[in-house]
Amino acid sequence: MPLNFFVPTIKLLVIAFLLLSVIHVHANSADNTVLIVYQKSQGFSQQLIEQLEVSLPKKGYLVSKMLLKPQQLDLQTINKQSLLIAIGSQATKTLLEANIDTPILSTLIPRHISNSLHAKYPNRKNWSRLLIDQPLDRQFHLITSLLGENKKTGILLGQYTKDLAKPLQDIAVKTSHKINIEEIENSDELTSSLKSLSNKSSVLLTLPDPVIYNKSSIRGILLLAYRNKLPIIGFSQAYVRAGAIAAIYSKPEQISEQINNISTSFFMNNNFEKKEHYPHSFSVALNKNIARSLGIKLPTSKTIIQQIKKAEMQ
DSSP states (O other), X not given: OOGGGTHHHHHHHHHXXXXXXXXXXXXXXXXXXXEEEESOXXXXXXXXXXXXXHHHHHTTOEEEEEEOXXXXXXXXXXXXXXXXXXXXXXXXXHHHXXXXXXXXXXXXXXXXXXXXXXXXXXXXXXXXXXXXXXXXXXXXXXXXXXXXXXXXXXXXXXXXXXXXXXXXXXXXXXXXXXXXXXEOSSGGGHHHHHXXXXXXXXXXXXOOXXXXXXXXXXXXXXXXXXXXXXXXXXXXXXXXHHTOSEEEEOOHHHHHHHHHXXXXXXXXXXXXXXXXXXXXXXXXXXXXXXXXHTTOOOOOHHHHHHHHHHHHHO
């Protein structure tokens, strides 16, 4: 028979194969059930949940959500899920205490709480965390983009951040910065340590540590720094609104995108590639009024982000 006799048949077979493949993929995706668990749904958390409810189904996953009540934990529903996405520290803690086997991806969780929970549950398998903290080297790249290299950066370390002393020293050398570190044991030492740093530093880098930076201390820290003409690099948008000149943060849609990627990788490999993740995508908040009053002219946030990304690629 001539060759062209078989061409239509071959085309039909190829089309049938492709259709079956698509059906198979969708069937597998439908088997991947994702449960978003939370104990608070307001502000940033609510925005992230709303983002996930839209983005995860686009991947083909069956998505539902559950308000966690420790005394009324619906273990039957939880145990039927392929993956749990825990929003925040309390939701993560509740799930870990329940001693469930369902894989957990935690998000909006601070590094120090991630560390303490990992120490308490060292043998917990199939649990990964997307931290709320930004990478340390990114913070130094931010300072460089704002103020230039070789700045004397002051850093206060407390109970929850003192383990970062050595990594900070290493990254400072790598990024051409000089740092002054003051460690404090309690809030009573805060004022004297901050004054000491103000006398020998040109910028204050804040790191998430509830012993140092909390609702009762933030105003005093900002005022003391401002009087000493010491610009502050914050760790949240709220800190910038309060008086820090700049901060790196990740938006709900940026975190949602990374959760999608981690979830996709998990379902492909039936395991998490990493136990801890730092945010990939980020934004920059600026307080140009405070910066101007300190004699600092800030670049645009777009320029800053471009410079940081370029530095991270080197």
